[in-house]
Amino acid sequence: MPKAIAFAEFGSPDVLRVQERDVPQPGPGQVRIAVRVAGVNALDHKIRSGQMNQVFPVSLPHVPGVEAAGVIESLGEGVEGLTVGEAVFGQTATGAYAELALADAGRIAIKPDTVGWEQAAAIPVAAETTYRALELLRVQPGETLLVHAAAGAVGGVAVQVAVARGLTVIGTASEANHDHLRALGAIPVTYGDGLVERVRAVAPQGVDAALDAAGRGGAVAASVELTGNKDRVVTIADGQGAAEYGVRFTSGGGDEYRGEPAFQEALALVAAGKLELPVFRAFPLAEAAEAHRLSEGGHVTGKIVLTV
Structure with missing residues (x-):
């Protein structure tokens, strides 16, 4: 058996x-x-x-x-x-x-x-989640995206896909992971108290959209403040924060699932050397x-x- x-x-x-x-x-x-x-x-x-x-x-x-x-x-x-x-x-x-x-x-x-x-x-999970979230955020080349927990399995893929699509990416992570984020193409910032000010310091042009893969540390609240638009904030990890601040929580259930195009994009980026x-x-x-x-x-x- x-x-x-x-x-x-x-x-x-x-x-x-x-x-x-x-x-x-x-x-x-x-x-x-x-x-x-x-x-x-x-x-x-x-x-x-x-x-x-x-x-x-x-x-x-x-x-x-x-x-x-x-x-x-x-x-x-x-x-x-x-x-x-x-x-x-x-x-x-x-x-x-x-x-x-x-x-x-x-x-x-x-x-x-x-x-x-x-x-x-x-x-599977990281690519589908990334594709779905970026679709919901309606990101466009030239925009600036904030990714919380950018050094994690989902965050790391989201950073690379967004960079490959022509976005400027700011990623939150502990300082020990900042070199890792730079290697992925992101601008690293430390999470925690003072996050909003640190992000504004590295992104004087502003933040257009935000993806929360952390689910903690006030990421949703900070994202709404930085983007100034709750419709351009998505969380995959904080249902309570989503309800409190009126942003989109997405789990990939039902019609949300976007596996086929996500897998195609991921494999193409791997083949091109743009996704590790x-x-x-x-x-x-x-x-x-x-x-x-x-x-x-x-x-x-x-x-x-x-x-x-």
Whole structure:
């Protein structure tokens, strides 16, 4: 029986356990993937801790993980344009922390041979979130974009995509990550008290739009003050702040999902040498708890992944 990482109760990373699961059978429009690498996201540990249960309820035991790269093992009814044995990456319909996972055919893409497994697993959430957020912000070449948590997995991709689109990007991060942001093409500023003044000092021309990937530290309030326009502020991490300040909170659910164009753009930028997908650390699947501890600790530049 295939193995997976699951939790039977909400709590600390210690609730994550290796379990054997039945082989998942793909439904109409789905494929079964033999997972090679699964991505670790903040959503995963927020669900595991129980803090998301009001808005993102799950049945227990639950297998975490929403993105993976692997090989198609089986096709569900009606799937066209994909074949068994193809290497793919994308967002999964069942938990990705597993040897086998299901994915909707419309939410995966073919992995080029030039992209490694770990890098492919780092694309889905960060690329789709970036594309969706920049679309909602209606950014245009020549504008200035502020990205909060710019050194993280999503923020780092957002910085590079925005720079490639011709924007000036200001990124918030701890001072230890400022050289990293400069290498990505961003102007770094330190978050915390005095952020608004620091941003204005490096952007006397003003800030046109802001993406909050941090969800803390008053990022939404500062973004509204800097842009002067709540319609050009988007947060992916602070629903409460969005409601308080009247800005857009986006999670990618329903009609918001923009995977196909996002993956196409990301692969094109990777091929052109304009998008790097750094992996901060890779853990074996059985060490998912350690991966969660590292993810929850923050200050990670790049992606944390699980190898299967």
